[in-house]
Amino acid sequence: MGQEIRILSPCGMLGYGFPEESFRRGMEHQVHAVVVDAGSTDGGPHKLGAGVPIVSRRAYKKDLEIILGACLPRNVPVIIGSAGGSGARPHVEWTLEIIGEILRELGTTAKIAVIRADFTQEQVLDALRQGKIVPLSPNIPPLTEQAVRETASIVGQMGHEPVVKALEAGSDIIVCGRSYDPSPFAAVGLLHGKDPGLSYHLGKILECGALCAEPATTKDCILGTIADDHFTVRALSDCRACTPISVAAHTFYEKDHPYLLQGPGFVLDLERCEFTEPEPGIVRVSGSRYLPQDKTYVKLEGARLTAYRTFVIAGIRDPILLGKLEEVEAAVAGQTKRYYPEIDERDYEIRFLNYGMNAVLGEREFEPFRGHEVGVLFEVTAKTQELASSICATLRSTFLHYGYEGRKSTAGNLAFPFAPSDIEFGPVYEFSIYHLMEWRADDFPIEYRLGGVRGGEAG
Amino acid sequence: MAKLGDIARVIRSKNAGPFEITLDCLFDNREHYERVKRSNAITRETIARLYRIREDQVHRIVFYDQALGFKVTIARDASSGSAGDRDVYGAQQHAPLMNLDVTTEEGGGAP
Numbered sequence: 001m002g003q004e005i006r007i008l009s010p011c012g013m014l015g016y017g018f019p020e021e022s023f024r025r026g027m028e029h030q031v032h033a034v035v036v037d038a039g040s041t042d043g044g045p046h047k048l049g050a051g052v053p054i055v056s057r058r059a060y061k062k063d064l065e066i067i068l069g070a071c072l073p074r075n076v077p078v079i080i081g082s083a084g085g086s087g088a089r090p091h092v093e094w095t096l097e098i099i100g101e102i103l104r105e106l107g108t109t110a111k112i113a114v115i116r117a118d119f120t121q122e123q124v125l126d127a128l129r130q131g132k133i134v135p136l137s138p139n140i141p142p143l144t145e146q147a148v149r150e151t152a153s154i155v156g157q158m159g160h161e162p163v164v165k166a167l168e169a170g171s172d173i174i175v176c177g178r179s180y181d182p183s184p185f186a187a188v189g190l191l192h193g194k195d196p197g198l199s200y201h202l203g204k205i206l207e208c209g210a211l212c213a214e215p216a217t218t219k220d221c222i223l224g225t226i227a228d229d230h231f232t233v234r235a236l237s238d239c240r241a242c243t244p245i246s247v248a249a250h251t252f253y254e255k256d257h258p259y260l261l262q263g264p265g266f267v268l269d270l271e272r273c274e275f276t277e278p279e280p281g282i283v284r285v286s287g288s289r290y291l292p293q294d295k296t297y298v299k300l301e302g303a304r305l306t307a308y309r310t311f312v313i314a315g316i317r318d319p320i321l322l323g324k325l326e327e328v329e330a331a332v333a334g335q336t337k338r339y340y341p342e343i344d345e346r347d348y349e350i351r352f353l354n355y356g357m358n359a360v361l362g363e364r365e366f367e368p369f370r371g372h373e374v375g376v377l378f379e380v381t382a383k384t385q386e387l388a389s390s391i392c393a394t395l396r397s398t399f400l401h402y403g404y405e406g407r408k409s410t411a412g413n414l415a416f417p418f419a420p421s422d423i424e425f426g427p428v429y430e431f432s433i434y435h436l437m438e439w440r441a442d443d444f445p446i447e448y449r450l451g452g453v454r455g456g457e458a459g
Numbered sequence: 460m461a462k463l464g465d466i467a468r469v470i471r472s473k474n475a476g477p478f479e480i481t482l483d484c485l486f487d488n489r490e491h492y493e494r495v496k497r498s499n500a501i502t503r504e505t506i507a508r509l510y511r512i513r514e515d516q517v518h519r520i521v522f523y524d525q526a527l528g529f530k531v532t533i534a535r536d537a538s539s540g541s542a543g544d545r546d547v548y549g550a551q552q553h554a555p556l557m558n559l560d561v562t563t564e565e566g567g568g569a570p
Contacts, residue, residue, distance in 0.1 A: 042474055044540020044547045137518060139534040140478050249469075249526035252483045256475040256532040258523040275525055307542050351543065360551045362536075364511050366558065381542045430541035431477045 005192045005226045006031045007185060007202070012209030012218025014038035014063050014080060015055025022221040022236040027070050029223055033167075033188040034071050036063075037181050037207040038095070039082020041301060041431070042254070048153050049303030049429030051090035060084075061098050068102055072110055072172060079163060079174040079184045081207070086301075087117050087178030088155045095175050096451075103452025110173050112451040113166035115444050117177030119154045119300065124437065132438035136299065137256070143435050151302035151432045158298070159264035160199075162444040163187035169448065177444070178301065180263050181207040189226045200268050201288035202231045204261060205250055212250035213240040230286040232278075242283040244275035265296035265441050296441045302433030307349075309425035310392035311379035314399075314414035320406055321413055322374060325354060328413075329378075332399045339394055348382035348391055376414075381428055392422055463500075464557025466491050472553040475532055477539035479518060480549040482556050485528035492527040500561040506531055509555040531556070 008026040011018040014036045027034075040054060047054055071078045084091025092114060103110055125148050127133050133143050148154075155178035164187045166174045176184055182203030189199030202224045205212045210220035213235040221236045235241050251270055252258045259270040273287040316322060329352045337345060355375035358365035380395060382388035400414050407413075464470055468487040475481035486492040495501070503514045510517075510533060519532040537544040546552055 041477055041539070042548050044544075045477065045538075046540060136476065137478050137534070139516070244525075245527060248523070249485050249528055252481075252485070252523070252526060252528060252530055254473045254475055254481065256479055256481055256519060256530075258521055258526060258528070258530045271523075273525060309542070349542065353545065360545060361554065362545055364552075364555060366555060428542050431538050434477060434538075 002194075002228050003192065005189050005194055007188050007206060007224045008034045009185070009206035009209055009222050009224070010034065010036050010063065010067060011220065012037065012207070012211055013040065013055065015060040016209075016219050017059060017063060018209070018219055018221050019237055020066060023066060023070070025236045026221050026223050027074070031076055031223070032192070033077045033079060034067055035079040035081065035185045035188060035206065036067065037081040037184070039085055039087050039178060039181065041086075045303035045429040045431045048086035048088060048155065048301060049305060050427065051088065051153065053091060053094055054085035057098065060095075061102065064098060065102050068099070068173070069106060072106070072108055075172075077167060077172060077174065079176065079187070081176050081179040081181060081184035083175045083177060086153075086155065087176065088153050089116070089118050089177075092116070092175060092177050099173060099175070100451055106452070109450055109452040111171050112449050113169060113171035113174045114447045114449065115158060115162045115166060115174065115176045116447075117155045117158050117179065117444060119156050121148050121151070121154070124148050124154055124300065124433070127437050127439070133300070133435050134297075135435050140434055143433060147304070147432045148302075151304040154300060154302040154433060156298040156300050156437065156439065157264060158444045159183045159296070159441050160187040160190050161442040162446055164191050165442070166446055167191045171448070173451065180299070182263070185224075194226045195228070195290070196266070197268065197288040197290035198226055198231045198285075200263065200266075200290060201270060201273070201285065202226055202233070204268070205233055205247065208250070208253065210235055210237070210240060211253060212247045213242045214246045215240055216246070230284050232282050232284050234282045241281040244277050244283055247283045247285065248273070248275045264298050265293055267291045267293065295438050297436035298439045300433050300435050300437050301431065303429040304432040305427045306430050307381035307383065307428045308385040308388045309379055309381045309428050310385070310388040311377060311423055311425060312392065312396050312416070312421050313375065313377050314416050314421065316374050316376055316414065317372070318409050318413065319372065320408060321404065322369075322372070324404060325357065325374065325376075328402060328404045329399075331404070332395065332402050335398050335402070336391060336395045340391065343387070343391075348380055348387055350391070350395060351379050351381075353377040385424060385426070389422065389424055396422060460560050461562045462557065463495065463559040463561050466495065466561065469528070470553050470557055472549050472551065474539050474549040478535055479532050480535055480552050482531040482533070482553055483528060484530075484556065485526065487527070489527060495561050496522050496529070498561045500559060501529060501531070505559065506533065509559060
């Protein structure tokens, strides 16, 4: 029987925090690597488009200080997946700058591998012209040259291959750009010759922290151990435990299919997995199958700026207005548009979200409105910030004073919580690229540098 | 009448990537899971009706026995976080599913 490989995942998102006690307990198991995912597209396209992180610098640094402080003296490699959230160049640089600061404060140095996941417009256009790009789901339009040219920030999700290479090079810290979430975890098992199905299935579980335990949380640690024909997972805090069902159900989370997972170059098939509990709180998993595909496709993500937004939040308590709210809103929008005949109506959009009525489900709302108060959020998105703000100001003053049929409250229709009432939001982005591109799995550039040198950045 | 929301341990919704929303329904015992699975209440047609979408916008319905749960994945109207989206994480789109009647002939009513 081969050596068992142990991987510690501190939390589901670097900067979400974790109990230090759980982490210390995990480190007592002589782990082969600490791997932490920092990425997500859940918060929408803004982070990638604007080049900003998901979590605060303070929280990111606080988590990294604990991890690096424990791992570097023990020569345990640390791998960060999808650094900085979106894993594009600004997010990776932000991560490196924070690591540099921690290393200098610890008075130590570290060999850092940086794996880039950025793609240029030209690279994507070449692939597009060669017919190597396909949409990810049927409701995503085929990619166009125009969409690529309008997309300033493009990343592709790396698999395990470059991470294995960086581990083989003896890196202390590996900072990955955008990664397929399980890949940085799978790389550890694969480096040690473990089964790819088990390595990836364990990676899929570990990347969310203790979300596979009961009670579930992304803000606690989890330990994974890979043997030759199975792996085990266990929670590291007394207040939660893994069960066969909690671990089996984990693959439901934010995936389109519960047991078929598409990764770069493979499909992970978990249909025939067995989940047992050989010891209380330790769940054993076997039967995870890695099915290699003929071609490797990486998932591309790109965000483009589509508009600028200005919005207003206000409360409405008047029962007569609430009785005809949507009708009044349509009239207010119409009057606003008529006030600006010189502006092309295609240059802006007006929307109302009536919280308390149907803001969350929109046309899918099935409950009739029964409330006595509604929070209305109205927004204008437009080609420029100036245009959005001008139209929103007209929309607001029109709504405030609009004389609808049957009105008794002739002094004003809206209760603003704040002054000023109009809030400039800035740019709005959309995922303009969410496609698969045929690409070589090992073709993600790796740079090596020494971090923590006096007076330098992270290298 | 037995509503799915009364029987399931977990009913939730979440983005599965920015262009799809996935609805998860998990049970705390095999009897409830099997009863709902056998009821044949979870179909493209019922999901399309509940969510007021076309059947081809229901991308997947899959039961997973080991996890005592099923998953439904549907198309988003607006991609996550784009202008016109209502729910960036897709985390509050499960309410229509809670209302689904899953009464079975054998069960007669609420289990």
